[in-house]
Amino acid sequence: MQTHTKEALASLVAALALIGVIHSGIWFTMFGTPDLTVLGFPFHYFWLVAGGPVAMFVLYWVYYQYITTSIMEEKEQLKTSTSGVGAADDIGAKAGEDDD
């Protein structure tokens, strides 16, 4: 599969997964929530307040850590193979400054 196809699919899947975890709190309720409480809260309430954001954090971390990194590596290889083209990531930024 070509890198840009992989990138498009990975972005689509990441977006859908993020939307899915947030919405699961709603859909569980719409289609019958199990009678389950977490920390004293009905499950759907807990999910919307805390579970969803935490799941979103974890999913984004997976996307960032594995998918983005591997695609960036493939792009770098493409750049190397075509040679002489500077890194587009550095537009407007000073090299080596990546922390607060």
Add this chain to the structure above:
Amino acid sequence: MISPLQQAGEYPFQETFNELLIPVGIILVMFLVFYGISYYMKSNIQGSDDYMVAGRTIGPFVNGSAVSATWESLATFMGVVALMVQVQIPFLAVWTNFLLSIPLIVILYGQTLRRLGSYTPATFCKDRYGNTMSVVMALLIVFVMLMYALGQFIGLAQVAEILFGWDYTLSLFVIATLVTGYVVIAGMWGVSYNSALQFWIMLTAAFIPMMFVLNQLGSSGWFFPPLGYGDLVPEMQQTNPDFFDMTFDTRWYFAMFLAMALGPIGMPHLAQRIFTSRSVEAGRKTVFWFVLVTGLMFATIYSVAFAGVYWLGQEGFEVAEADFDKMIFYLNFAFSGDSITGYVVAGAIAGGLSTVSGHMLAISAAVANDVIEAFELDVTEDRKTQFGYAAVIGAGLIVALLALNPPAFLVVSILWAFSISAAAITPVIVLGVWSARVNRYGAIASSIVGFATVIVLSPHALGGIGAGAEGLTADLGIDAIMIAFPLSLLTFIVVSLVAERIDSLNVDPESNRNLINEMHGYPDDNVDRFTSATPLIILAVLMLPILWWGIQPW
């Protein structure tokens, strides 16, 4: 026993400050710090790039906090609590959908546009679709930002009313002067660092007072308000048995997704924050801080709404609809007194300032950069920055005049802005990034159709023409998005693909090749990428059932 009360001034609990000295002192010190930071940062402004995107130097932690403050706004303190008190749990769905927007901005286009060095989505439109679409986009941005800022100005004026007991009009113009002056002083540089500070003021102003409130309400987990009030749930279910019901049908939640998750994606004041990142990598890392701090802030605000409903139920009080916006202050007056409520008010003001400054800078960038570039005017960098200042002052005046006759809830104009953004801005940006097959004809048609559909179906513009929904759903203007969004996407795709086949229109997907490769970080190797029409056709087909669903009576 319920004691129905119709308006402020008659409630059996404290509504305004009895002692102003400490609250006013807190707010004055806060303003001095904001102005001080702005003044200090002013020395960094040497051109429009510095004014509008802080020279693209902001790191992930500062940016994550600043994005969160800009994103949360005054509505988090006032509008959200008000709607949660009235709508109850379904409003959680609104806000969690909103939470999706920043990760989606970064994934779908933030990092790609950051590579291009864009100021705003309109800058991108100029490169991708040409000058006409750039002007259309700049006008849409100005409109949406004015609507969004309107809610903030109304809320800030209400805060001044509570604080000083002033007339609403006087409060409004004092607030407009203070906010506009604040934004003019330092542009995005000062605003970015101030917004990060504003976030932490907002969080502490919500979190710490809620510890006292929950403690007095008898919660054993009072020390951690975001999740510490679970033991109050059984009593809440007795006094308010329907508090945890989702109430509305599936379509309501789907419409909320379209408006609240996809709408903010097109909001330039949020995207602009990502563009201030010092690198694409820093922009991606911003999301981690954003989700972390915003999740904490939101969970705390839910506890405020919960405690508000719980307290009203326990005491048998009723509050007039128009006063729900002030619930967080009533709660703190009742449990914590004037001094602590003064800090809560400071937090609300910080929320309003952070967002409205983002709106004004987005308007400034649209007028001083996008319009000037679209018309290819020969303007010096100094003159461009001066146009930016003038645009901020003009925007402040217009919003203040619009806010003279406000809607019942301050969130109404904000939700309307989201619907317009979702239908008229988001599709043009996102598809423009991910498909070389969409073009300026489709983009212009899509934006006009999306905008016009929301305006026609919205109860706030023409009135009398609805999309089938009634009650709160229609009042909020959210139902229009179920028709406007699919219609906008269908128009975009169909017009783009048809335009390709009309020779006289000279549409050549290959002309975007270099731009698409550059924005996605690919080498300039003359390889065509993102050129398949199949994903567009699938998307168009998916829009048909959504459109049909939206047209049916609610």
